[in-house]
Amino acid sequence: MSFGKKIRMSRIFRGEPARTVMLALDHGMALGPMKGIERPRELLNSVGKYVDSIMLNKGILTNCGDPSLGAGVVLRISGASTIAGPDLTAERITTTLESAIRLGADAVAVSIFVGTPNEHASIEALSLLADECDRFGIPLLAVTALGKDREKGFDPRYLALAVRVAAEMGADMIKTYFCEDGFEKVIESAAGIPVVIAGGPKMDNDISVLETAQKAVKSGCRGVDMGRNVWQNEDPIAMLKALRAIIHENASAKDALLQYWK
Ligand code: 5RP
Numbered sequence: 058m059s060f061g062k063k064i065r066m067s068r069i070f071r072g073e074p075a076r077t078v079m080l081a082l083d084h085g086m087a088l089g090p091m092k093g094i095e096r097p098r099e100l101l102n103s104v105g106k107y108v109d110s111i112m113l114n115k116g117i118l119t120n121c122g123d124p125s126l127g128a129g130v131v132l133r134i135s136g137a138s139t140i141a142g143p144d145l146t147a148e149r150i151t152t153t154l155e156s157a158i159r160l161g162a163d164a165v166a167v168s169i170f171v172g173t174p175n176e177h178a179s180i181e182a183l184s185l186l187a188d189e190c191d192r193f194g195i196p197l198l199a200v201t202a203l204g205k206d207r208e209k210g211f212d213p214r215y216l217a218l219a220v221r222v223a224a225e226m227g228a229d230m231i232k233t234y235f236c237e238d239g240f241e242k243v244i245e246s247a248a249g250i251p252v253v254i255a256g257g258p259k260m261d262n263d264i265s266v267l268e269t270a271q272k273a274v275k276s277g278c279r280g281v282d283m284g285r286n287v288w289q290n291e292d293p294i295a296m297l298k299a300l301r302a303i304i305h306e307n308a309s310a311k312d313a314l315l316q317y318w319k
Pocket residue numbers: 081082083084112168200202255256257258282283284285286
């Protein structure tokens with residue numbers, strides 16, 4: 058990995074061992090102003106200091122982000138399809154690397170849609186982008202996305218396939234979903250490339266979110282890149298503090314819950 062990539066990775070993965078609490082708020086590009094991200098500026102101002110990194114699109118970064126935020130910036134540069142359109146998985150690259158670097162991004166993120174009619178286009182885009190990212194020294198996060206077929210997110214064989222594809226194509230970090238059985242195999246399939254997990258739809262209770270993070274970290278995951286389970290929580294700051302305790306201090310889910318929800 059080049060020196061430039063290493064510096065940028067260190068702004069995302071922090072501490073020892075290097076892990077990340079990444080806040081995902083890129084959802085609006087496809088799903089609109091969901092509950093919890095109606096006012097991104099206020100959200101970023103209130104939770105910004107409790108995250109290591111943020112994952113978002115350029116418009117929200119430049120209009121709602123404070124340049125002194127201090128969090129690593131993972132700029133999503135794929136999208137261009139919405140929930141109202143014919144196919145959420147038909148993404149395109151939406152921002153050039155030149156723009157991403159000018160905007161101060163520490164990494165860029167694109168989705169791949171393994172197992173859909175768009176797998177070919179999305180994997181090819183990832184692979185070609187990986188070459189460009191090497192040229193510019195900017196890390197690339199591959200998001201192994203599900204589209205509308207959420208069931209695949211529980212299948213370790215599917216997740217391991219998608220993660221390995223991302224690793225083979227040159228991703229520097231990979232985002233996947235946690236599965237109860239066989240998650241170690243999913244991590245192993247990344248061949249040493251750092252893996253973070255999405256949270257998925259809001260869970261019914263806080264302890265489930267924290268247990269997911271704890272089990273994922275225990276399996277070798279390098280952090281979370283969660284959205285809805287943070288900003289749809291009644292207390293996003295408590296959730297972030299609890300996630301930090303698990304990810305950076307190896308706290309148990311139960312202890313983190315007891316500490317931050319009084
Ligand atoms: C979807 C994404 C989202 O950022 C990701 O799903 C994380 O958010 P959540 O924790 O709400 O699932 O990249 O492709």
